[in-house]
Amino acid sequence: MNKLSNIEKDFAQWYQDVIYAAELVDETSVRGCYVIRPYAWKMWELIQAYLDARIKETGHQNAAFPLLIPESFIKREAEHVEGFSPELAVVTMAGGKKLEEPLVIRPTSETTIHHSFSRWIKSWRDLPLKINQWANVVRWEMRSRPFLRTTEFFWQEGHTAHETKQEAETEVQLMLNEYVSFIQGQLAIPVIIGQKTEVEKFAGAEKTYAVEAIMPDGKSLQMCTSHLLSQNFAKAFNITFQDRGKTQSYPYLTSWGITTRVIGATIMVHGDQKGLIIPPAIAPIQVVVVPIYKNDDEKDAVQAHYDFIKTALADFRISFDEDMSKTPGAKFYHWELRGVPIRLEIGKRDADKEQVVLVNRLTGEKNIVPFDKLSTTVKMLLEKLQKDLYQRAHEKMDKLVFVGEKLSEFGPKMADEAGAYITGWCGDPACEQELKKYKAFTRCLLETHKLSQCMCCGKSSKRDVLVAKSY
Numbered sequence: 049m050n051k052l053s054n055i056e057k058d059f060a061q062w063y064q065d066v067i068y069a070a071e072l073v074d075e076t077s078v079r080g081c082y083v084i085r086p087y088a089w090k091m092w093e094l095i096q097a098y099l100d101a102r103i104k105e106t107g108h109q110n111a112a113f114p115l116l117i118p119e120s121f122i123k124r125e126a127e128h129v130e131g132f133s134p135e136l137a138v139v140t141m142a143g144g145k146k147l148e149e150p151l152v153i154r155p156t157s158e159t160t161i162h163h164s165f166s167r168w169i170k171s172w173r174d175l176p177l178k179i180n181q182w183a184n185v186v187r188w189e190m191r192s193r194p195f196l197r198t199t200e201f202f203w204q205e206g207h208t209a210h211e212t213k214q215e216a217e218t219e220v221q222l223m224l225n226e227y228v229s230f231i232q233g234q235l236a237i238p239v240i241i242g243q244k245t246e247v248e249k250f251a252g253a254e255k256t257y258a259v260e261a262i263m264p265d266g267k268s269l270q271m272c273t274s275h276l277l278s279q280n281f282a283k284a285f286n287i288t289f290q291d292r293g294k295t296q297s298y299p300y301l302t303s304w305g306i307t308t309r310v311i312g313a314t315i316m317v318h319g320d321q322k323g324l325i326i327p328p329a330i331a332p333i334q335v336v337v338v339p340i341y342k343n344d345d346e347k348d349a350v351q352a353h354y355d356f357i358k359t360a361l362a363d364f365r366i367s368f369d370e371d372m373s374k375t376p377g378a379k380f381y382h383w384e385l386r387g388v389p390i391r392l393e394i395g396k397r398d399a400d401k402e403q404v405v406l407v408n409r410l411t412g413e414k415n416i417v418p419f420d421k422l423s424t425t426v427k428m429l430l431e432k433l434q435k436d437l438y439q440r441a442h443e444k445m446d447k448l449v450f451v452g453e454k455l456s457e458f459g460p461k462m463a464d465e466a467g468a469y470i471t472g473w474c475g476d477p478a479c480e481q482e483l484k485k486y487k488a489f490t491r492c493l494l495e496t497h498k499l500s501q502c503m504c505c506g507k508s509s510k511r512d513v514l515v516a517k518s519y
């Protein structure tokens with residue numbers, strides 16, 4: 049019955065199977081672009097609702113900037129244009145004519161937003177300026193995988209301007225911490241946080257901080273980033289303000305974003321052979337009720353209790369599966385595949401006894417719950433599931449992160465088997481480059497200093513670094 053590939057033997061194919069079988073995405077006729085179907089979009093809406101509230105509570109305002117950006121804007125910041133050029137989609141024709149200046153479909157909005165900042169920021173009184181945008185962006189990808197790497201994707205991008213570097217640094221850390229608490233709390237995914245190296249940082253940034261999560265195949269997935277842009281973009285876009293000492297200064301800028309790829313991470317980290325397991329916090333349906341009846345009498349007996357169940361579970365996202373074309377068994381399979389955390393079964397005998405059978409998606413455990421305990425039992429179990437998923441994900445991650453001293457020794461293992469490595473690095477990009485032999489990259493610099501020598505040249509290590517294959 050289960051058509052999913054074996055999750056242990058072929059994880060990549062399992063992922064591909066489950067996202068289509070659970071109706072999360074569909075293909076389109078545009079390469080690298082996918083439809084995000086209603087069930088997955090609802091997850092994104094729940095993610096948005098949570099983050100949007102946090103973004104506003106931390107003092108940011110939402111706005112909307114144009115999808116099309118003059119090509120000259122992209123070219124103003126040298127590193128930025130170099131980093132993004134290969135991925136740009138450019139509009140050269142419009143209204144039946146060749147455009148005088150081509151327009152780039154936004155790959156990210158620093159340039160257009162900074163152009164606006166240059167018009168809005170005049171004095172220190174205009175700072176800090178803290179703007180967020182929910183949008184779609186386009187980056188031309190050679191190889192795509194739904195959610196994880198797609199030509200068009202959805203995200204939020206925050207852009208702020210500050211009087212001092214210290215304030216900008218504080219902003220970068222503030223949003224990084226918001227992301228960490230969202231990913232760990234809502235997505236139930238444990239993370240590793242650190243700074244990107246010069247080679248891996250955002251094109252045009254002074255510093256990039258990233259939140260990385262280790263997937264069950266040992267590859268590292270960048271969940272989100274928070275950048276200290278400093279004054280590079282301010283200079284390129286001539287954003288100046290009169291500071292408190294009445295001299296013209298450049299503000300310090302930041303940007304930070306999180307994308308629909310976190311849905312892909314959630315699928316990979318929690319799923320099992322039966323399908324998805326969605327953390328209750330972002331589950332489109334938290335409780336599915338499957339009625340079981342053979343004739344109209346039984347149906348009436350069961351349905352007589354619907355109002356009670358709806359009222360008892362009014363605080364949760366609940367759905368009744370009344371599809372008469374399917375057997376109960378087929379329904380169980382369907383909702384397990386779609387990762388609904390709790391299933392309630394109710395037949396005539398249960399209805400007569402005023403009870404339901406409650407099934408836990410994570411453990412498969414079944415329990416009989418009397419009506420008067422239904423509300424509290426569901427509430428407690430959803431909370432427990434959220435914690436248990438995090439705990440289980442942490443245990444899985446711990447088994448995939450190793451300490452490695454010499455790249456020549458752990459490199460081949462990293463290339464062939466699942467696993468990420470914490471190792472030492474001297475800071476020389478040439479040593480970082482050696483990782484490519486093993487299809488791996490530096491993921492982030494850690495705050496720790498456990499290893500004294502560089503993985504590659506053996507010189508003294510500046511600090512520990514996480515290295516892994518990546519998505």
Ligand SMILES: [Zn+2]
Nearest residue numbers: 474479502505
């Ligand atoms: Zn080295």
